[in-house]
Amino acid sequence: MPAAFSGWCLGHLLLLLLLLCTSLSGGTLADAAMTTQDSSQAQVNFVTKTQVGHESSGPNASIQELKPGGKENLHSVPEHEIVLIGTSLEKKISLPSPTKVDLTCKLDDHSHLKNPQVTWKKGSETISHTSKTEKSWTIQVTVSDSSQLGSYTCILKAEKEISATFHLQVPKLEGKEKPVITYARDTAVMVCTAEYNPKAWTWYLANGTELVRVLRADKFQIKRPSPNVNRLEILKLTKEDNGVYWCEAIFELGSNQIKFELKVLSFGAPLKTFIAIVAEVAILFTTIVLYEVYSKRKEKGSKKECDQTKQLKSGDSTETQK
Amino acid sequence: MPAPAQAGRAPGPPDGGWGWVVVFGAFVSIGFAYAFPKGLAIFFKEIQDFFGTSYSEIAWISSIMLATTYGAGPISSILVNRYGSRPVVMFGGLLCGVGMISAAFCTSILQLYICVGFITGFGLALNLQPSVIIIGKYFLKRRPIANGLAMAGSPVMLCTLAPLNQFLFDNFGWRGSFLILGAILLNCCVAGALFRPIGPGTALVKTQVNEEGKDALKGKTTEDGPMEKKTEEEEGKDCFEKVNQYLDFSLFKHRGFLIYLIGNVLMFLGFFAPIVFLAPYAKHTGIDEYSAAFLLSILAIVDMVARPATGMVANSRWVRPRIQYFFSFAIAFNGACHLLCPLASSYTGLLVYSSFFGLAFGMVCAMLFETLMDLVGAARFTSAVGLVTIAECCTILLGPPIGGILIDTFGDYKYMFIKCGAVMVLAGTFLFIMNYYNYRMLAKEEKERKTKEEHLKSVRTENEGKINWNKDSTQDGPELEPLRENGEGVKKEMNGTN
Numbered sequence: 001m002p003a004a005f006s007g008w009c010l011g012h013l014l015l016l017l018l019l020l021c022t023s024l025s026g027g028t029l030a031d032a033a034m035t036t037q038d039s040s041q042a043q044v045n046f047v048t049k050t051q052v053g054h055e056s057s058g059p060n061a062s063i064q065e066l067k068p069g070g071k072e073n074l075h076s077v078p079e080h081e082i083v084l085i086g087t088s089l090e091k092k093i094s095l096p097s098p099t100k101v102d103l104t105c106k107l108d109d110h111s112h113l114k115n116p117q118v119t120w121k122k123g124s125e126t127i128s129h130t131s132k133t134e135k136s137w138t139i140q141v142t143v144s145d146s147s148q149l150g151s152y153t154c155i156l157k158a159e160k161e162i163s164a165t166f167h168l169q170v171p172k173l174e175g176k177e178k179p180v181i182t183y184a185r186d187t188a189v190m191v192c193t194a195e196y197n198p199k200a201w202t203w204y205l206a207n208g209t210e211l212v213r214v215l216r217a218d219k220f221q222i223k224r225p226s227p228n229v230n231r232l233e234i235l236k237l238t239k240e241d242n243g244v245y246w247c248e249a250i251f252e253l254g255s256n257q258i259k260f261e262l263k264v265l266s267f268g269a270p271l272k273t274f275i276a277i278v279a280e281v282a283i284l285f286t287t288i289v290l291y292e293v294y295s296k297r298k299e300k301g302s303k304k305e306c307d308q309t310k311q312l313k314s315g316d317s318t319e320t321q322k
Numbered sequence: 323m324p325a326p327a328q329a330g331r332a333p334g335p336p337d338g339g340w341g342w343v344v345v346f347g348a349f350v351s352i353g354f355a356y357a358f359p360k361g362l363a364i365f366f367k368e369i370q371d372f373f374g375t376s377y378s379e380i381a382w383i384s385s386i387m388l389a390t391t392y393g394a395g396p397i398s399s400i401l402v403n404r405y406g407s408r409p410v411v412m413f414g415g416l417l418c419g420v421g422m423i424s425a426a427f428c429t430s431i432l433q434l435y436i437c438v439g440f441i442t443g444f445g446l447a448l449n450l451q452p453s454v455i456i457i458g459k460y461f462l463k464r465r466p467i468a469n470g471l472a473m474a475g476s477p478v479m480l481c482t483l484a485p486l487n488q489f490l491f492d493n494f495g496w497r498g499s500f501l502i503l504g505a506i507l508l509n510c511c512v513a514g515a516l517f518r519p520i521g522p523g524t525a526l527v528k529t530q531v532n533e534e535g536k537d538a539l540k541g542k543t544t545e546d547g548p549m550e551k552k553t554e555e556e557e558g559k560d561c562f563e564k565v566n567q568y569l570d571f572s573l574f575k576h577r578g579f580l581i582y583l584i585g586n587v588l589m590f591l592g593f594f595a596p597i598v599f600l601a602p603y604a605k606h607t608g609i610d611e612y613s614a615a616f617l618l619s620i621l622a623i624v625d626m627v628a629r630p631a632t633g634m635v636a637n638s639r640w641v642r643p644r645i646q647y648f649f650s651f652a653i654a655f656n657g658a659c660h661l662l663c664p665l666a667s668s669y670t671g672l673l674v675y676s677s678f679f680g681l682a683f684g685m686v687c688a689m690l691f692e693t694l695m696d697l698v699g700a701a702r703f704t705s706a707v708g709l710v711t712i713a714e715c716c717t718i719l720l721g722p723p724i725g726g727i728l729i730d731t732f733g734d735y736k737y738m739f740i741k742c743g744a745v746m747v748l749a750g751t752f753l754f755i756m757n758y759y760n761y762r763m764l765a766k767e768e769k770e771r772k773t774k775e776e777h778l779k780s781v782r783t784e785n786e787g788k789i790n791w792n793k794d795s796t797q798d799g800p801e802l803e804p805l806r807e808n809g810e811g812v813k814k815e816m817n818g819t820n
Binding site for chain 1 (some may be wrong): 372374492495497499501504505506516518
């Protein structure tokens with residue numbers, strides 16, 4: 001059937017389009033920091049060397065997040081750089097596994113700052129540069145365990161002080177910010193997605209202040225449709241299942257958690273609204289029908305009068321004729 | 323147009339009074355039919371997660387619904403021809419309600435396809451066609467305004483449904499929302515109850531088609547000769563003619579209908595794709611989600627205002643006789659907007675584009691059915707709308723996927739806009755040229771008919787007695803009067819603004 005085939009085509013192409021869009025539109029994070037351009041200072045530009053097929057037009061190009069599970073060439077170290085201007089700038093970098101990263105702070109070509117002094121710091125500790133050019137300063141950070149994660153800041157001192165921060169962290173998790181609404185005797189599904197593939201997943205139920213691991217096989221089912229997605233299914237819901245659940249993903253460099261809130265409603269909740277609307281429909285419907293019947297009766301009544309007067313008149317005329 | 327001497331015959335459309343109530347009912351009905359499938363998109367992510375399916379499987383729900391709504395057009399037409407608009411719309415509303423209520427209890431994606439896709443889609447089809455048809459029965463002189471107002475239901479309902487759906491979803495989850503939406507769809511039954519049958523509009527098919535054949539002949543001289551003979555002969559003799567009673571396939575010989583069909587089928591290839599891809603395109607150029615959504619809101623708001631406004635313009639003395647040209651212009655204008663869109667790269671540019679797009683979209687939609695009514699007449703409109711929607715069904719479904727392929731192949735949205743723009747400009751030009759030809763042919767046929775009748779008249783006066791002839795002439799007089807007045811007989815007939 002052409003309609004079904006078109007439906008299939010449409011569905012698949014919408015999927016392709018969605019994937020394309022999600023891969024092209026990365027920008028989140030420090031977009032807010034890229035505000036106005038000061039004429040006396042350089043322009044802001046976020047650039048990641050691992051961009052794929054995105055046309056950056058002018059200074060407000062969106063940031064490219066690294067694609068999940070992307071290829072990492074072991075021979076070349078991933079580079080991240082920030083071009084400096086404005087007050088404070090930030091960039092968040094997710095690292096799934098031990099690696100080395102190059103962090104660069106770079107001055108834009110149009111900048112007129114003379115003899116800038118740049119220091120790299122992590123917390124209070126100063127780090128020495130790995131490489132340095134006239135307008136860029138780079139450090140290489142070897143991240144082998146969670147202690148090397150954190151915030152690395154480059155501070156530039158010249159006429160003004162400018163700083164930019166790189167946040168090295170474990171990959172983020174994505175869940176549902178709003179509560180998950182389900183009904184008693186139904187199944188609840190919570191889907192937890194990670195940027196990169198974690199080593200392991202765990203789910204917890206918040207019991208007061210304790211976190212209890214979710215274990216019962218008859219009530220809970222954990223599925224892993226793909227390496228970076230995890231599903232928790234809760235069967236045979238009851239009101240007691242209301243509450244907070246945590247999804248934890250364990251990476252080589254640490255773990256990350258995200259919260260889900262579950263609300264179990266009884267069927268009566270929407271039912272009340274449903275009945276109210278059905279009642280409204282019934283009332284309107286009856287009103288319209290009654291009005292129509294009433295107006296038709298009025299018409300018939302007036303028509304009868306018309307006919308009667310006509311008969312009388314014709315009766316008169318026939319009488320006169322006779 | 324009905325002269326006093328015609329009091330004995332069936333009166334023309336009331337052009338007011340209860341007609342405006344019918345317009346309101348059609349507003350609600352058409353609004354649900356067009357806006358409901360679009361409003362469902364909010365639930366798809368959740369349903370996808372719940373059933374663990376891929377996005378394309380969820381997108382099928384929308385496609386099935388759209389395909390059923392347009393594909394069931396002929397069935398809708400047949401039912402309206404047989405039973406009249408009112409029972410069909412009420413049944414359609416009931417079907418929609420039942421479909422969505424049962425969808426609330428679905429346990430698999432296949433059940434959702436059936437409940438939401440087929441049942442609700444079919445119910446919406448039964449809502450859409452009769453609403454459009456009954457406007458043609460209630461209005462003649464003010465029909466473009468009535469059409470414009472009724473079609474404005476679509477953007478208004480969309481603007482209402484979108485936040486409402488979001489609210490329902492946040493509070494009741496998708497199951498509860500479907501239950502409540504089912505109840506809301508039952509309001510279509512209420513809208514249907516307003517569609518009081520009128521004059522020659524309903525009752526038995528035979529008498530109805532006979533009457534309408536005659537009425538349409540007097541009112542519009544765009545009928546074919548053969549059709550008139552058929553209505554007089556039909557006593558259910560031929561099987562083919564019986565089918566023709568329910569669904570008028572002889573429309574395929576009607577020149578105006580064919581022009582409309584080809585032009586529209588072509589137009590729909592590029593009609594919906596830009597709306598589908600406007601928000602993704604905005605995000606692609608770096609605009610954030612909320613501003614991208616705002617573009618669509620601007621589009622809907624301008625659309626809402628444009629439809630009744632277009633109806634009023636189309637009803638004016640200058641435009642009504644040449645309404646086909648206005649329609650072609652609207653389509654070409656739409657195409658021109660799309661062609662210029664790639665030049666708009668900033669947010670302001672896209673805002674301007676959205677406003678003009680909203681205007682053009684509203685103009686085309688407001689006149690979509692009006693022009694068809696104008697071409698084939700109110701009598702055959704019932705069948706015409708069914709045949710047109712099933713033909714459009716294919717291109718409507720193909721439009722966005724083709725746009726999607728273009729975007730994927732070239733990695734750039736501008737080719738999709740260029741394709742849509744080109745297709746629509748082509749359709750507009752085609753319609754313009756063919757309608758010019760059609761108008762000329764109609765004027766020619768009108769002149770021929772005039773000379774033929776005058777010739778017949780003179781023959782009759784020679785052969786028959788004067789007394790008999792006087793009786794005939796008083797009956798034919800009012801009919802031929804508007805024709806005799808001036809050479810613009812055709813345009814005056816189609817004008818309906820005597």
